[in-house]
Amino acid sequence: MSGLGRFVRLFTVSVLVAVAGSVAVAEPASAAGPTTISVSSSANPSSVGQSVSFSATVQAVTIPPPLLFVTFLDGSSLLGIAVLVPDFGTFCKCIPTAHSTATFSTSGLSQGSHTIRAIYLGYADNGGSTGSMTQTVTALATTTTVIAVPNPSVFGQEVNLFASVATVPVGIRTPAGQMQFHLDGADLGLSITLDGSGNASIPVAGLVVGGHTITASFTSTDPNVLDSSGTMPALLQVSRADTSTTLSSSATPAVYGQPVTLTATPSAVAPGAGTPSGTITFTDGPAMLGAGPVAGGQANITLTSLKVGSHPLLGSYSGDGNFNPSSGTVIQQITQAPTVTTVSSSANPSVYGQLVTFTATECPGPPSSQPALPPSGSVIFVLDGAATPFDAQTLTVAPGLPGCSQSTSAPTAALSVGPPAHSITVDYPGDVNFQPSTSSLPGGQTVNKDATSTAVVSAHNPAFFGDPLSLTVTVLAAPPGAGIPTGTVTFADGSATLGTATLAGGQAIFTNAGLQVGTHNIVATHTGDGNFLTSASPALNQEIRCTTTITGRVTGGLAITTGSTCLQGATINGGITVATGAALSMRDSTINGGISATSATALTSCNSAINGATTIQASSGFVLLGDAGDDGYACSANTFHGNVTLLNNRGQLEVGANDIRGGLTLTGTSGAGPTPENSTSEIEANNIRGDLA
Secondary structure, rough: OHHHHHHHHHHHHHHHHHHHHOOOOOOOOOOOOEEEEEEEEEOOOEOOOOOOOEEEEEOOOOOOOOEEEEEEEEOOEEEEEEEEEEEOOOOOOOOEEEEEEEEEEEEEOOEEEEEEEEEEEEEOOOEEEEEEEEEEEEEEEEHHHHHHOOOOEEOOOOOOEEEEEEEEOOOOOOOEEEEEEEOOOOOOOOOOOOOOEEEEEEEEOOOOOEOOEEEEEEEEOOOOEEEEEOOOOEEEEEEEEEEEEEEEEEEOOOOOOOOOEEEEEEEEOOOOOOOOEEEEEEHHHEEEEEEEEOOOEEEEEEEEEOOOEEEEEEEEEOOOOOEEEEEEEEEEEEEEEEEEEEEEEEEEEEOOOEEOOOEEEEOOOOOOOOOOOOOOOOOEEEEEOOOOOOOOEEEOOOOOOOOOOOEEEOOOOOOOOOOEEOOOEEEEEEOOOOOOOOEOOOOOOOOOOEEEEEEEEEEOOOEEEEOOEEEEEEEOOOOOOOOOOEEEEEEEEEOOEEEEEEEEEOOEEEEEEEOOOOOEEEEEEEHHHHOEEEEEEEOOOEEEEEEEEEOOOOEEEEEEEOEEEEEEEEEEEEEEEEOOOOEEEEEEOEEEOOOOEOOOOEEEEOOOEEEEEEEEEEEOOEEEEOOOOOOOOOOOEEEEEEEEEOOOOOOOOEEEEEEEEOOOEOOOOOOOOOOOHOOOOOOOOOOEOOOOO
16 A cells, blocks of 8 residues: 555646646546546535535445545636545445545636536546536625614704615625615715725705605626615604704893894704794793794894883794794893983063963983883972972873873963073973983073053043043053053153153053143053063043133123133133133133133133233143243243233243233242143243333
């Protein structure tokens, strides 16, 4: 056997050298004992890359079993050489049987049909033999596995889809090709090339809330690898994203009535993303303030009705199909609003006695502009800084002035004439919503003197010469002023002042007994006082006449016993006597005799000739014998052909520009005449030819 062993080794080496040198293997030659070969595969069909074991069993006719090697060929291409291993029988494990088996494994078979041949060359007592089989190799099947990370996700969150392709069996080959992802059956975009590990991924965002089917389709670019597709075993769940809501105020603190805009901004909480929609509900504690849609990521509401105090305001986001609800808070402080007080007068300037009211207007001061309630309460009115207000009134809504209140003082006529102007101050103490304020009437209240109207009336018109004439003057305050004028009234007859009288209760009575015969324009002028302006009455046409008028010629003497007698261009051929209480007025007349008057009421002689002695005594009224032209009586000079005696007359007298051919005696005159100038006796411009006593 040692010789046989050496032979085997030498033969083996020669075969190996021969086989290694060429892919062509000669068929076995006949040998002593015939053999047969059967070839089998561990997997048929198999896949590309799959490891397949081929077994060649060489069966000899007689023992000893076949030895040495079996050559495996794929067609004419050498696959490899395997050593034959004798099989030991079951009867005696130490005695070999008549066959041996050689096994060769390979994973390098390409796709297709392969003729696998096993060649046994044989030796000694066993001849060579050849066997074959057909091995089918198919392309590798693949599996595609799909996952999503994260899963579940929330709206707006980016989700990565992963697909992994593996061969079946796993690890045989790394697949190459393109991957296409599908979301709910819709293509997600371009195909993605697998990486070197057979993986592909794609990010997706904006997935709507709900469950989504994710599918991946693998298209192989390797002819030895088959396409496949896979579906994620569970749905990709997208939930609504959480939100956070911020609530902000345009002004905090704000004042009462100031418009405050609340802005609620709901936003997605990471990893969620996007812009929420829906509505925002605004509340102040349990009180509903309003609601508004979210537009552009925000919702706004403008408030003007918040009361003074601290308000925990809440903005509640309703959520929508993609976002969960949330809320935000802000503490809104509302403080008292400033006020602006204005003061106006019903009449400025006013006149004395005029009823004047003062109106206080209370309005919100900036930034308050839209208060739900105007200022309330009352205001007090102070005159000239007095410690005690002159009035207090309750505020009411001001018409035509939104947000404002007004109050008007009671009418007052108790304002004195200035300057200076009266200070009118209004104090507003405020209320729960508004701050106090004060203000004064701009420039103060000016009170001017009131105009007056003056009227004069006569007790008798016409009146009789020599009789006392009573004139009544009334001075009234001119509307809108009021009150009773005081002071004095001057009475004038044309340019001649008659006298003055003092008003009492707005009236004065002036009595004058010296007015001459004729028409007199009587004007009463009020001189004014501290509260009233001066004024003059319309002219009163006062007529003075006689009870008896004589013209022409009278033969014999003339006795005037009562009333008044006017001689107008008359000629009296005889003397004239004037009895007590009677009056005589002569103009342009001739008296051919003397004149004797005792206790007459008045006596006047103008442009007349008295051809006799003249005695006038104890007259109660004015005696006028001519005028020098300075007193305005329009009484021309007389010619007296005799003595003129004037005794104890009590109403004053004037003797002017006369031609007295006798003497003039004047004694005992007293009283006052019809004008202030006639307060004393006046004798002037006379031509007295006799004695002057």
